[in-house]
Amino acid sequence: MIQRHGRALLLVICTIGFLNSCDDPLWVVKKYSFKIQNNSSALIYYQVSKTYPDQAIPDSTAARIGGIGPSNQQSYESKDKWPKFFSNLPADTLSVFFFSPDSVEKYNWKQVQSKYLILKRKDISLKDLVDNDYVVSYP
Secondary structure, three states: OOOHHHHHHHHHHHHHHHHHHOOOOOOOOOEEEEEEEOOOOOOEEEEEEOOOOOOOOOOOOOOEEEEOOOOOEEEEEEOOOOHHHHHHHOOOEEEEEOHHHHHHHHHOOHHHHHHOOOOOOEEHHHHHHHHHOOOOEOO
């Protein structure tokens, strides 16, 4: 009986050891991220778009709009490694739109889009991301 439990315990230990030796264990959802850094002295809003070369501001429901306080940063995450993520984009490039809180709060989203009320837009390739240590800075 003890010998049988010992074998079962050994089997469990070996299985756990094998599964832990994998680069990406099945039960762990690995996320990859880059940072969006606000180097200004004011709150900014941002939106990441995957539709480059289309330079239109996406609908607010199509992409999350985030806020970043002065001298802070926010993570943008993917479940895919960045080479795979960028290879699945229409043109291997992301666009990051930066907005003033005043514009976003004063106008409805359709007006923000039609009047192109942005502070800045940055188009980011995988090479740009790597060269900048996975940080996209505003301004």
